[in-house]
Amino acid sequence: MFDELPAYYGGKPIRESVLGYGSQSITDHEKKAVVDALDGDYITRGPTVEEFEDRVADFVGVDHAVATTSGTTALHLAGEAAGFSSGDEVITTPLTFASTAHAATYTGATPVFADIDPYRRTLDPEAVREQVTDDTEGLIPMYYGGHPPDIGAMLDIADEYDLTVIWDACHAFGGTWREEPIGAQRDMAMFSFHPVKNITTGEGGMVVTDDDELAERLRRLRSFDMNYDPEGHKDEPWYQVAEGLGYNYNFTEIQAALGLAQLDRIDEFKQRRDEIIAQYDEALEGISGVRTPPEPVESDPMYHLYAIEVSKDFGCDRKEFVNAMHAENIGVQVHYVPLHYHPYFQEEFGYERGQLPETEAVYDGLVSLPLHPEMSDTDVDDVITAVRQLAMYHQ
Template sequence: MRDSYLPYGRQWIDNDDIEAVVNVLKGDYLTTGPFVSIFEQAVANYVGAKYAVSFSNGTAALHGACFAAGITEGDEVITSPLTFAASANSVLYQGGKPVFADISEKTYNIDPKEIENRITTNTKAIIPVNFTGQPAFLDEIGEIAKKHNLVVIEDAAHALGATYKGKMIGSISDMTMFSFHPVKHITSGEGGMITTNNKDYYEKLLQFRSHGITRDPNKLTENHGPWYYEMQFLGFNYRMTDIQAALGTSQLKKIDKFIGLRKKYVSMYNEAFKKITEISIPHQDENSESSWHLYIIRLHLEQLTASRKEVFEALLQENIGVNVHYIPVHLLPYYQGLGYHRGDCPISEKLYEEIITLPLFPAMTEKDVFDVINAVNKVVTHYSK
C-alpha cells in the first residue's frame, strides 16, 4: 500500500504560473482585461480556429454555445448520457430538451446510428462528448448534422490537444467547448472557452457572456455618446478574469509536455494491464489521437468474486484515488423527475456498473504509475475467480 493518497487528477502549477498570476495582481486589471484576449488568441491559434471566446467555466461556455445556436423552448438537442451533467444542463438552461443517444461499446462515445434514430422535427443540435479525451465520430456526426440542418456543439472538456483525422479538436465543429478545471489538461482555476470559425456565433457569444450588453457602434439602435451601451437581450455575467487568463496562458505553453506525460503513463498502464483478462483497457479509435484526460478500466465482473463497489473500495484502501466517470445523466434524480427512465440507454447503464477511473495526470511520477499498477494487480488477483 502507498504511504500517501494519490488523487485521480491534479493540477501542475510551477513558478512561471505563479509569476504570471502575481504580475496580474500587481497590475491594473483583475477582472476582464488584456490577458483575456491574449489567452483567447493563444487557444484559437493552438487549435486552429478563427475565434475563441472565454467564459468563467466550461458549463457557462456550453450555455453560451446553446444560446448562440438558437436553442429555445421546445427544441431538442441530442447528447451522450455518459458525461457530466453540464452537457445536458446547458440545454435545459435555454428551455430545450436533452435527448440521450446511447454510446459505442468500443469507444464509449455517442453512437451516430443512435443519434440518427432520435432525430425529430424538433431536433436543433447535437452535443457530442469527446469522452476521456478521445474524439467522437465527428465525420458521421457532421454528415448527420448537414443532412438535417443541425448545429454541432462539441463538448471537448476532456479533449484539448486531441486530433481527429489529423485535425485539431476545436477547429472542426460549429462550436467546441474546452474546460480549464484543475484536473483538465491545463487550468485557469475555473474557466472555459468556445472556439468557432463562425463570426455570427463569435459575436453572439461575446455579448451573451456580458449580460447581453454591447458597446459596438455598428450594433447600437441609437448612440447617446462615448459612454453609451445597450442591453439587447438577456445575457449572463459569465466573463473570465485576467487572473484566470494569465494562469491559463502560462499553462498553455506547457500543454505539449503535459499531454506527452499523459500518453507515456497511458502506455505504461496499457502494457501492464493488457494481459489481465479480468479487465479491459481503453480502446483507441484509429481515426483519432486522444489527449487522455481520463484512463478508465472496465471490470469483467463475471470473472470476479467482487462487485465494482468492492473493487473500488479495495483500491481506495491501497491509497489509490479512483473515481467513476460518470453516472449516466438520465439516471440522476433530477432527470428521473423530468421523465427519463432506466433502460433508455442500456449500453451506458451497463458500462456505468463496470468502470473505474484510475489516476492520470502529468504531475504523477513513474513510481506513482507503478503504485497504481501494483494496486490493481493486487486487488484483481485477490478477487479473481
C-alpha cells in the same frame, strides 16, 4: 511479490498518502505569471484575456475563441448562441457530466439521450439517427476521457438533418483528429479548464468557432448582452444598453495569465499523460476482467481519463474494486453516473433506468484510474500494484 493482503481485506495500504485521480500541475512559471497579472491595470477581462483567446484560437486553428468562467457556462453560452429554445430537442450522450446536457436545458430545450457505442463510450451514430425528430435542432457529442466520438458520422448526421453541433471537448483539449486539432470542427466546440483537465485556469472554459456571427453572439451573451456602442453613444459616452438577457461570465486577467503559462507546457503535459497511459496499457492488458480504454481511431488524443471497465471475470464487482483501491489510498473515480439515472432528468424529462442498455452496461464496470502529469513513476507503479494485487486476491 503479492503475499500481502489488499488493505480492504485487512492488509497494509500500498500508499501512505492519497493519490488523487486528477490534479493540476503548477510550477514557478505559472506562479510568476499570476503575480505579474495582479500588477496589471486590469484584473477582470482585459488584454491578457484577449491574448489567451488568440493563443487558443491559433492552437485549435479557428477564427474565434471566447473565454468564460467555466466549461458549464461555455456550454450555456453555446446553447444560447445556437438558438436552442423551448420545444427544441438536442441529442446528446448520457455518459457525461450533467453540464453537457445543460447546453440544452438552460435554454428551455429538451436534452434527448441517445445510447453510446460501447467501444468508444461516445455517441453511437445509429442511436443518434433513431432519436432525430422534426423538433431536433442540435447535437452535442462529447469526447469521453478525451477519446473522439465518430466525428465524421456526427458531421454527416448534422448535415443531413441541418443540426447545430456543439462539441463538448472538455476532456480533449490538446488532441487531434485526422491531424486537425480537436475543436476545429463545426459549429462550436468548448473546453473546460477545471484543475483536473488537460490545462487549467482554476475554473474556466472556452468556446471556439469559425463562425463570425456565433462568436459575436457568444461575446455579447458573456457580458450582459450589452451593446457598448449603440446609437447616441458618441454624444453620450456613458450610454450603453442591454439588448437581451445576458450574463456575467467574464474571464479574468489572473485566469488568462495562468492559462497562457499552462499552454506553454501543453506538450510536456501530453507527453507525460501518454507515458503513463502506455505503462497502464502494458501492465493491465493481460489481467482478466479488466478492459483497458479504446485505441485511438484516426486521432492522436490528449487523454484526460484512463477509464477501465471491470467485469465479473475480475472476481469482484466495480463497487468492491473502487472501495478496495480507496483502501490502498488510491483515489479512483467513476465517470459518470449516466444522466438518465439523475433525479433531475427523470423528473423533468421522464427518463428511467433501463432505457439506454449500452450506456448502463459500460457504466457498471467503469473506473477511472489516476492520470495526471504530476504523477511520478512510483505513483504509477502503486496503481498497477494495487490492481494486480487485487486481481491475485480474487482470481
